Amino acid sequence: NTAPHITAVNFLGTNPSPAKDLAFSVLFDEPVTGFDTNSILVSGSGVTIGELETRLLNNQSFEVLLNNCSGAGTIGIHVIAGAGIVDLAGNALATPSNSVLVTRILDLDPPTITGFELTSVNPILVDSATFQVTFSEEVVFPSFYSPSYVFTNLVSAPEIGEYSLASNPTVEIFLGEIEVMDVSSNGTLQIIMPEDGFITDLAGNALLAFTSLVYQVQPPLYYQWALANGLTLGDNDGGEDNPDFDPLSNIQEFYMDLDPIHADTQHKIVGRYAELEGTNYFTVTFPAPLYSTFDEGGYEGYMNHEYPPFYSGYYLQVFTNLFTAEGEEGLSFEEWTPALDEGLPSLTPTHEYRTLRILPATNNLPSVFIEIEVQVGF
Incomplete structure (x- = not known):
């Protein structure tokens, strides 16, 4: 009881x-x-x-x-x-x-937009983008609300996908299906946050005025490269410039021109003896294509698109071998993040530095020979 x-x-x-x-x-x-x-x-x-x-x-x-x-x-x-x-x-x-x-306390001041930032975009395809919109204070952003937009020189209206309050007062907006109509010039995408009373601060004050956020949409890098090299773009892949109408020939040249390893290996691949987590390791840092994933002893990534120029993939294989007086021995490795890229030159927008540490820890090992082979496959 x-x-x-x-x-x-x-x-x-x-x-x-x-x-x-x-x-x-x-x-x-x-x-x-x-x-x-x-x-x-x-x-x-x-x-x-x-x-x-x-x-x-x-x-x-x-x-x-x-x-x-x-x-x-x-x-x-x-x-x-x-x-x-x-x-x-x-x-x-x-x-x-x-x-x-x-x-x-009384709050009679409406929220304003203080920041607009493009946080993620695929530099090769440029077919989607993620933006962050930052407000001056914490806001109420109803689930049924969707920003509006106007666009120029785009094939069709982009799709506004998921958006979320990533970290209030910051709203994350994803846009998909972005495609430039005239590949010789940029497109314009204008996101509009209207004065409709749906976006308010915690006191109920509505976002005022039409706030327009402009994003310049560049043509995909392939088209920029093709135009810069005098190619006549065909209906799909620029293959008109190839006598055999082989779409892969132009694409392969495109990737090779932008590949920092193929173009110049000097100073862009570096081996270091580094202390990581209190233990010494041999490490190797090198450029790799964006969106690569670590897969069974190598990096492998694929980029697919509905248009033929982007029916392509890239494959980067890494081999590590230890040479001692007793002979050759294969070693395993794992990725270390963030990459040890201090002092290395900048890369093209399609690549980033990746670092591997060689296993096991190498406090007493005399030397390591690291072979890196890059293959571009289609």
Whole structure:
């Protein structure tokens, strides 16, 4: 016949708060029934609430919502004893909770957009992009809301895919199906955050004015390369310049021209004796195509696209061998991140540095011979 007790009442937010909707949590030491709006006493001064609401989280914890608050001052809640709250055995709550007060401050300033950044794009295809939009304060971004946009010199309207509040007040927006119509010039994509009341700050102030974010869409690198080399682009692959109409010939030259290993290996592949995690290892750092994955002793990556210029893949195989007085011995390796690229020259947009550390640790090994073979396959 032990009465239930309240173990905690907490404000779910930052105090002081400008929010128009204030939330509290109430936790009991055992399951209870009968907890509703009649169980709550609202106190304070200077703040008016539009609606009091309770939500069941589980049979021991509840949420209390003070919705549509207005004014500035203090407001809080406490749970009333003897208000119909009982445990499963019928024992009533005998002790009320302490009051939890929140200071509400007025916020009449609307949110603004302070940053717009392209965070991810495939430099070869340029068919999709991810953007981050940063607001001046934490915002409410409803799930049904979608930005609008206008575009020039694009084949069709891009698709706005998933977007998310990556880290409020930053919104991440993914755009797909981006394709330049005239490959000799850039396209323009203009993302618009309109004044429609859907995006607000916590106090309910709506994003003001039409905020236009412009992104210049460049043609894919293959087309830029083809035009720079005087090729006449055909319907699909620029193969008109090849007597045998072999689309792979132009593509292979494109990759070889942009491949930093093929073009100039000097100073771009480096072996180092490095201390990693307190242990000495032989390491090798080298350029590798973007989007490569580590797969069974080598790097392998493929890029596919609905248009023939990009029916291509690349394959980079790494071999490691140890040579000692006793003979040759193969060694295993694993990738080390971030790459040990300090002091190395910059690469083309299609490549990045990768670092391997040779296993086992090499405190007492005299030398390591590392062979790197790069194959471009189609």
